[in-house]
Amino acid sequence: MNAGQKKSLRGKRFGKLTVLKQWGKRKNGTYHLCQCRCGNKTIVRGDRLKDRKTKSCGCLQIDMARAIIRNTTQRQQEMQEKISLREG
């Protein structure tokens, strides 16, 4: 019963992620339990790992999102200041 083991990603690294084990199969692909360098564990579809579309548990995106939120918050504050000026 070695079928499937050939394709095993166990121990492979993709960006910040290291594949711990195969997690399960779904219609659209095989999912893997991965350990992120930040300490989080996440489940990622195999083809997303292989295509390098998923390289972290999400902390990379969170870092980017934080930057966007920071800008947005600043902009909202500026807008609120303008509104309060108008109202005042």
Ligand SMILES: [Zn+2]
């Ligand atoms: Zn992470």
